[in-house]
Amino acid sequence: MMLLVYTHKISPRLKYVFKHICTRVLGIDVSFTTKIEAFIAHDNLKMSYTRQPLANEFFIKSHDILFEQGLSDVDIHVHDWEDTKGFFQNGDKSAIPFDIFAASFYLLSRYEEYLPQVRDEFGRFLATESIAFKHNFLHQPVVDIWALKFKKALQNQFPDFNFPKRSYSIKPVIDVPSPYNYRLKGIIRTFGGAIRDLFRFKLRSLYDRFMVLFGLKHDPFDTFKYIINKQKQSKFKFIFFFLIGSYSTYDKGINANKKKFISLIKQVADYSLVGLKASFFAIDNLKTLKKEKLQMETIINTNLKASRQSHSKLNLPESYRNLIDLEIEEDYTMGYINHIGFRAGSCTPFLFYDLDYETQTPLKIHGYHLMDFALLKHKSLLDKKKALHQIINEVKRVNGELVPVFHNYTFSDSNRWKDFKTLFNIILESVNED
Incomplete structure (x- = not known):
């Protein structure tokens, strides 16, 4: 069973994110076409992902990010959507009010981590710098939630199709x-650690250290x-x-x-x-x-x-x-x-x-x-x-x-x-x- 996606351009980003959502999350195969005839001839699960619907097929309006190369200054407005959030809103003709494929790509590719931003003393990207933290959806696996909403919308359109189930x-x-x-630390580190304990009056640690080294106590780690x-x-x-x-x-x-x-x-x-x-x-x-x-x-x-x-x-x-x-x-x-x-x-x-x-x-x-x-x-x-x-x-x-x-x-x-x-x-x- 396979989902056929009609689009105006098959890009590496598009293939990547559709495969993640359809195959990895929902367990269905997906293929792509830029030919309208092939799309019309396919009498099974299908959708169009482009700027305008062809007719009255299952359609999700595409955002440009999946057809671009390199990084650009992406404008992001996060909105509430049912019990979650969404971004890359795409108008009322679309079966889903957000381009969940573009948004998923933005998150999975870690697009935002390539952009200049403040880092911590180890040089790490900070949670507080992320779009998910700033817009209060870090606690949700939104890509998976969106995928299930997409599945539900598809099921309404193709009620005879049975999706595979996955389990937690x-x-x-x-x-x-x-x-x-304390164990296996070598003489210099062990001696240094003991001196440090002594100077900081960490007598408990000093006692434990020697008990462990003499085999009278279990190493805590x-x-x-x-x-x-x-x-x-x-x-x-x-x-x-x-x-x-x-x-x-x-x-x-x-x-x-x-x-x-x-x-x-x-x-x-x-x-x-x-x-x-x-x-x-x-x-x-x-x-x-x-x-x-x-x-x-x-x-x-x-x-x-x-x-x-x-x-x-x-x-x-x-x-x-x-x-x-x-x-x-x-x-x-x-x-x-x-x-x-x-x-x-x-x-x-x-x-x-x-x-x-x-x-x-x-x-x-x-x-x-x-x-x-x-x-x-x-x-x-x-x-x-x-x-x-x-x-x-x-x-x-x-x-x-x-x-x-x-x-x-x-x-x-x-x-x-x-x-x-x-x-x-x-x-x-x-x-x-x-």
Whole structure:
């Protein structure tokens, strides 16, 4: 079963976004024609996407952005639309009052992240700079919501057509910047840490450090047994990202040549997926990234499929081009560390579109929708649960894939992360509810 789209010009942007909405989200094939005869002859699911309707067919009026190249100063006016928002309004002849394809392209391609804007001290794009935050729809996977509204409108026109159903799923990410707080740190770092504890009167930390080093106490960051037990109870695979890059101002991991660290990674890989947490200096340096990739492949003894950037830093399009050059297939960096929501407007994995080269790439982006840190804003457990249920319900509403990011230390007994095991369980159990 296939949807035929008539348009005045078949551009790479048009093909990209129609395939995402029709095939990835709605599960139907789509093809395109610029020939009116072919369109008329097709006696099945069809629509026109152009400036004017041909006759009285299912028609969505097109915005110019899908037929342009490069970046232009796009004028955006966000309006309320039923239970969500929309932009690129397109008049009353159109079956849908907004050009959802152009708007989806704008969000998925991260168009706004190429434009000049204020960044934070790590050079990251800020949630508060985004159109979704400014117009209060960051909390909704609007691309998926629009896709379902499009499906409903199509169904009214073609009532005999049965769309496939998809179901809600989760993809828990376990981020491991350092597997241990005290162990395997080497003599200099251990001594330095002890001196620092002493000068800051952190006697509790000093005591814990030596108890752990003498084997009398469990390292607080070593929560892997707990997480793997959770993995065994879940039918959804977790994905662990281990940092193995060199020690630096930004990354304070563990030397990846240490046998105990290597065996930990191998052990985790027996139960879950393992990816690379690219170090801060590997984000923009292909040589460093390649070295880390090869090192991780030696440890897991298979090709590296997925990566995530240190500190969730992304420089578009360079960061993603480097991953593509190294044939890394999936990325898990697209999200905001302090804000819950949908950075690219979607909870369906999508392919990266390179706006400079105007091509769809093979890199699959799994945006994350929630990082444990974003829940710390809420003081009480009740408020944390409320925020968590809100995002779960948004993803469930469109039967999408929820990607939460938790760290190994989040499951420690520290006061800061007190209720996070409970919150993680809520996510795992969300797939069993109706």
